[in-house]
Amino acid sequence: MADGLNILIADKDPGSTALLKEMCALIDGVRILGLARSRDMITAKINTAVPDLILLDPALGGIETVEALKKIDPGLNIIITYHPDHPESDILISALEMGVYECLEKPLNSASRQYNEFRLHLLTLTGLLRSRKRFSNTPLARGYHNRFFMPGKTPDPRVKKTISFPEKAEIVVIASSTGGPEILSRIFSILPRALKAPILLVQHIPEAMTGYFAKSLNLKSELDIFEAAHGDEILPGKVYIAPGGRHMTVSKTDDRGRRTIVLNSRPPVNSVRPSADVLFESVAGSYKGRILAVILTGMGEDGKKGVAAMKARNCVCLSQASETCVVYGMPRAVDEAGLSDESLDPLDITQKIVLAAQ
Numbered sequence: 001m002a003d004g005l006n007i008l009i010a011d012k013d014p015g016s017t018a019l020l021k022e023m024c025a026l027i028d029g030v031r032i033l034g035l036a037r038s039r040d041m042i043t044a045k046i047n048t049a050v051p052d053l054i055l056l057d058p059a060l061g062g063i064e065t066v067e068a069l070k071k072i073d074p075g076l077n078i079i080i081t082y083h084p085d086h087p088e089s090d091i092l093i094s095a096l097e098m099g100v101y102e103c104l105e106k107p108l109n110s111a112s113r114q115y116n117e118f119r120l121h122l123l124t125l126t127g128l129l130r131s132r133k134r135f136s137n138t139p140l141a142r143g144y145h146n147r148f149f150m151p152g153k154t155p156d157p158r159v160k161k162t163i164s165f166p167e168k169a170e171i172v173v174i175a176s177s178t179g180g181p182e183i184l185s186r187i188f189s190i191l192p193r194a195l196k197a198p199i200l201l202v203q204h205i206p207e208a209m210t211g212y213f214a215k216s217l218n219l220k221s222e223l224d225i226f227e228a229a230h231g232d233e234i235l236p237g238k239v240y241i242a243p244g245g246r247h248m249t250v251s252k253t254d255d256r257g258r259r260t261i262v263l264n265s266r267p268p269v270n271s272v273r274p275s276a277d278v279l280f281e282s283v284a285g286s287y288k289g290r291i292l293a294v295i296l297t298g299m300g301e302d303g304k305k306g307v308a309a310m311k312a313r314n315c316v317c318l319s320q321a322s323e324t325c326v327v328y329g330m331p332r333a334v335d336e337a338g339l340s341d342e343s344l345d346p347l348d349i350t351q352k353i354v355l356a357a358q
Contacts (some may be wrong), residue, residue: 002125005130006033010042010060016106020055024118030126036115039065052129053077063094081106089212096181169197169356170290173283175276176299177204179326187311187350193222197357199239202276207244214241232261242274249282270302289314292356297325301333318352319343
């Protein structure tokens with residue numbers, strides 16, 4: 001199994017361990033490398049044979065364990081598997097910002113509501129990791145050493161565009177999913193307080209974690225960052241994060257030229273709520289132009305239709321370059337649809353936001 005995936009399950013609960021083993025056994029090309037029931041056992045296991053993926057229960061030392069593992073090997077692939085009764089959202093957010101792939105709620109049993117969702121996430125992520133592992137052993141991978149690299153369609157250098165901003169952006173909209181918290185943490189730690197455009201952000205994370213995520217970003221940034229509330233006036237230099245479990249949209253201007261945040265609980269779009277498409281399409285309906293859209297790392301195609309709608313209203317779109325994405329899914333969708341004006345690494349995206357919104 002040269003391109004198979006070796007998984008270490010780090011969990012001290014026998015019931016959870018049995019369920020995770022059962023789930024992994026159903027995924028083609030996945031092998032259980034071992035079990036660990038303490039931080040010391042994890043360290044011992046990875047010193048013997050480095051796993052391709054660790055399923056880690058935060059009960060085994062919390063964020064300190066993640067920090068310790070990242071010191072041993074910054075490239076370790078980790079998914080946090082947490083108990084639904086003990087989400088410890090602050091720990092989960094810190095882990096995501098440190099580069100943990102995902103935080104997935106553990107199913108209590110094979111009949112629970114979370115079982116299929118967990119299984120599909122695990123199936124997708126292990127498939128991506130297997131593709132990356134297989135690609136890393138080919139001559140094409142030469143020169144690509146970033147741990148986030150995922151192979152994608154080779155861009156045509158003849159159509160590469162370097163954009164400028166003849167007009168300042170009136171609004172900035174950002175979409176991200178898997179891998180997003182770490183990249184967003186980097187971006188917002190650099191953006192200056194002097195930004196004049198508001199920023200609206202959709203990040204796919206569980207409902208209980210959005211508030212902690214907003215607080216964490218706010219502590220790192222000069223900008224005022226918060227979880228959006230229904231009726232918030234959209235003001236320059238503010239950052240509005242869509243609450244988990246609710247779609248965020250933008251109102252039309254009122255008689256005083258003001259716009260507000262409108263939240264709703266309509267069905268998921270692209271299997272997610274909040275959805276970037278929902279936000280982007282409302283922005284296209286409210287703003288006449290001067291829109292800057294940023295599509296960051298994430299699974300699926302959420303944001304593609306919304307970017308197309310905003311393009312009809314004079315939108316510039318930046319997508320995250322494949323070699324820096326944890327999952328080159330959402331950026332790939334806009335790249336291959338011809339909707340991205342430029343594909344950039346996170347630092348260059350940050351500089352373009354400053355250029356457009358300051």
